[in-house]
Amino acid sequence: MRIEDEIKQPTFRNVFQKAYINLAFTANWLQMQAAQTFKNYDLTLPQFNVLRILRGQHPNPATVNLIIERMLDKTSNASRIVDKLVAKGWVTRTQCEHDRRTVDVLITEEGLNLLKRIDECEQTLNAHMGMQHLSESEAEQLNQILDKIRG
Amino acid sequence: MRIEDEIKQPTFRNVFQKAYINLAFTANWLQMQAAQTFKNYDLTLPQFNVLRILRGQHPNPATVNLIIERMLDKTSNASRIVDKLVAKGWVTRTQCEHDRRTVDVLITEEGLNLLKRIDECEQTLNAHMGMQHLSESEAEQLNQILDKIRG
DNA sequence: ATACATTTAATGTTACAACATATTTTAATT
DNA sequence: AATTAAAATATGTTGTAACATTAAATGTAT
Numbered sequence: 001m002r003i004e005d006e007i008k009q010p011t012f013r014n015v016f017q018k019a020y021i022n023l024a025f026t027a028n029w030l031q032m033q034a035a036q037t038f039k040n041y042d043l044t045l046p047q048f049n050v051l052r053i054l055r056g057q058h059p060n061p062a063t064v065n066l067i068i069e070r071m072l073d074k075t076s077n078a079s080r081i082v083d084k085l086v087a088k089g090w091v092t093r094t095q096c097e098h099d100r101r102t103v104d105v106l107i108t109e110e111g112l113n114l115l116k117r118i119d120e121c122e123q124t125l126n127a128h129m130g131m132q133h134l135s136e137s138e139a140e141q142l143n144q145i146l147d148k149i150r151g
Numbered sequence: 152m153r154i155e156d157e158i159k160q161p162t163f164r165n166v167f168q169k170a171y172i173n174l175a176f177t178a179n180w181l182q183m184q185a186a187q188t189f190k191n192y193d194l195t196l197p198q199f200n201v202l203r204i205l206r207g208q209h210p211n212p213a214t215v216n217l218i219i220e221r222m223l224d225k226t227s228n229a230s231r232i233v234d235k236l237v238a239k240g241w242v243t244r245t246q247c248e249h250d251r252r253t254v255d256v257l258i259t260e261e262g263l264n265l266l267k268r269i270d271e272c273e274q275t276l277n278a279h280m281g282m283q284h285l286s287e288s289e290a291e292q293l294n295q296i297l298d299k300i301r302g
Numbered sequence: 303a304t305a306c307a308t309t310t311a312a313t314g315t316t317a318c319a320a321c322a323t324a325t326t327t328t329a330a331t332t
Numbered sequence: 333a334a335t336t337a338a339a340a341t342a343t344g345t346t347g348t349a350a351c352a353t354t355a356a357a358t359g360t361a362t
Contacts, residue, residue: 002298007221009207013277019290019297020181020280025223026297027178030171032226044348056160064311070158072176075183075350079312101310101357126164129171133299139170142296146170146177147153148284195318215341226320230342252327252340308359318349329338 030130037125041118042088046073048118050081051090054107055115061104063096090114181281188276192269193239197224199269201232202241205258206266212255214247241265 003022004010012018035045043051053070054062067078082105085091090111096102119126131139154173155161163169186196194202204221205213218229233256236242241262247253270277282290 001301003294006301007223009221015287015290015294016279016282016285017277019282019285019293021223022294022297023174023178024182026300027174028224029301031175046348065309070160072158072172073179073349077349080348083312099310099358103311126168128167131167131170131300133302134167134170134296136166138296138299139166141292142170143154143166143173145285145289145293145296146173148289149177149282150152150157150180151284197318216339224319228319230340231318234342250328250340254341304362306359306361308357310357311355313352313354315352316350318347320345320347322343322345324343325341327338327340329336331336332334 033130034125037122038118041114043114044084046071046076046081047084050078050085051107051111051115054091054105055112058107058112061094061096061106063102064105065102067105085111184281185276188273189269192265194265195235197222197227197232198236201229201236202258202262202266205242205256206263209258209263212245212247212257214253215256216253218256236262 003018003025006025007021009021012021031045034048038045038048041048049071050067053067056070057066064078064082067082068074068076071078082091082093086093090108092104092106092108094104094106096104124132128134134142154169154176157176158172160172163172182196185199189196189199192199200222201218204218207221208217215229215233218233219225219227222229233242233244237244241259243255243257243259245255245257247255275283279285285293
């Protein structure tokens, strides 16, 4: 569906404004879909992203700082997201020995199982991340353009 | 800057996952920039978007429903956003005569002046909406790909 | 060694998003 | 006409984002 119809705005000032609005709208659209899916697993989107970062580190722990570095939304509150994950038993948090300012955040077996379960149930989603309608070369083009936007 | 470096993740499962993450990251990146700019005008991003919708209707009023239709984030709380804009004097809200369930939301002169002021001060921003690094044809490509993602 | 600066994480606070529910008015059904 | 359904907006509630501040540990300089 064309962005003009999605937000019922027939014209834009120029193609750049249209691209900007289209980008914001589409990203939001994808995010809503993903959030809806993860609600079935009692997970918010930021929580899911943190879990994936921790799986990427496993079996090594991650510090809160490392999590922030790898998060999409840098301003988000990593410490409190970890709180939630600890409360749900998907993550452990222990003070680091070498640098007692930092903290070792480690995904648990249950956390890994949860991610595995999500992977299996949402195979299509995970294979294409909501990009089913794109060819590989289109996805590559998109990556190039997005990198270019950020300069 | 490549997305790999932005979030310090050297590889992705496939080009689709990479495009998905890139899209989320870039949209968030643009949003943060815009939010920062609008803070100078005591405006949040949703408030600014509603103001622009109302300018698009001017001199006709808009209902809350029309605002929701045209908003990028449909789940957002249009009624309360209008509250804020009324409190700041940039918008008026009066009960509609023909259908007393609905409400006429109208941008004020001050509201129009605010937008004009923003337009003038942020000329570059507004001309390209943060897409300075894109050619016209790239912006068009981007629009096509984004429309395709949403099916 | 002491004093000062920096780093890391946690916490306090405010505003807003998300979701559900209520209220008022209009439309539809019998 | 009365009853019920639907529509439009407002409001209540909960959780979280955004931002600032604090607290503790480490690094650095004199």
